[in-house]
Amino acid sequence: MLEMNSVSTSYGSVPMLRDVSLQVGPSEMVCLLGPNGAGKSTTFNAICGLLRSDSGSIRIAGQDVKECGTERLASLGAGFVPEGRRLFPTLTVRENLRLAFDAARNPALDFETQLERMADLFPRIRERLGQKAGTMSGGEQAMVALARALIGDPRLVVMDEPSLGLSPKLIDEYFQIVSRIRDEGKAVLLIEQNAETALSIAERGYLLIRGKIALSGKSSDLLQDDTIRHLYL
Numbered sequence: 001m002l003e004m005n006s007v008s009t010s011y012g013s014v015p016m017l018r019d020v021s022l023q024v025g026p027s028e029m030v031c032l033l034g035p036n037g038a039g040k041s042t043t044f045n046a047i048c049g050l051l052r053s054d055s056g057s058i059r060i061a062g063q064d065v066k067e068c069g070t071e072r073l074a075s076l077g078a079g080f081v082p083e084g085r086r087l088f089p090t091l092t093v094r095e096n097l098r099l100a101f102d103a104a105r106n107p108a109l110d111f112e113t114q115l116e117r118m119a120d121l122f123p124r125i126r127e128r129l130g131q132k133a134g135t136m137s138g139g140e141q142a143m144v145a146l147a148r149a150l151i152g153d154p155r156l157v158v159m160d161e162p163s164l165g166l167s168p169k170l171i172d173e174y175f176q177i178v179s180r181i182r183d184e185g186k187a188v189l190l191i192e193q194n195a196e197t198a199l200s201i202a203e204r205g206y207l208l209i210r211g212k213i214a215l216s217g218k219s220s221d222l223l224q225d226d227t228i229r230h231l232y233l
């Protein structure tokens with residue numbers, strides 16, 4: 001579903017990602033870990049086409065992101081949860097979800113049916129569809145941002161530090177929903193600081209350090225790895 005091959009990026013003359021390769025297969029949850037400044041959000045921005053790579057390729061469902069253009073990624077079956085949620089604060093929850101639904105351009109889906117599915121998955125937002133997104137609590141906004149990524153029924157979901165700022169109880173609730181999404185057959189790339197939780201629900205993981213993939217493997221192996229233990233556990 002997602003394939004990055006030897007991707008390098010830079011900010012002006014400063015190199016950032018260096019030869020980053022990673023894959024996420026269908027129905028697979030993979031996490032990307034890394035300390036502050038390692039390049040995790042840069043990777044997210046490169047995947048969703050907001051940042052041009054200098055070399056290498058990024059494919060979603062076999063389609064090159066550069067050729068496709070950011071505005072068409074949703075119609076390839078990809079949903080994104082950016083760091084900080086980035087909802088439209090003056091629009092209601094329903095309007096935020098409607099915009100994402102329309103961007104997915106999936107004629108097989110009906111908006112009201114999808115909205116009902118989101119309300120089932122996120123009981124916290126059922127009562128709040130008419131509320132302006134900017135007036136919601138951080139936890140509620142996190143749920144709306146995930147619902148926005150899911151409303152077009154994507155096959156791949158890419159999330160950038162979705163648990164940032166959530167209470168421990170809400171983090172548990174959030175990741176239970178993320179696990180359910182994977183169990184329903186979606187591919188997930190989970191970019192996270194919260195290594196223990198991410199490795200406990202993802203099948204595989206990558207560790208990014210200073211723009212390079214320093215480690216990769218099965219989550220059970222990474223949990224035992226000295227570098228990971230030293231950095232996080």
Ligand SMILES: Nc1ncnc2c1ncn2[C@@H]1O[C@H](COP(=O)(O)OP(=O)(O)OP(=O)(O)O)[C@@H](O)[C@H]1O
Pocket residue numbers: 011016034035036037038039040041042043193
């Ligand atoms: N637009 C930009 N212009 C110049 N440098 C940038 C830009 N965006 C990010 N950087 C730099 O690139 C490096 C990686 O940033 P990035 O946001 O990808 O890290 P991160 O792993 O997501 O970190 P964090 O966990 O703190 O969010 C940092 O040193 C950052 O200052």
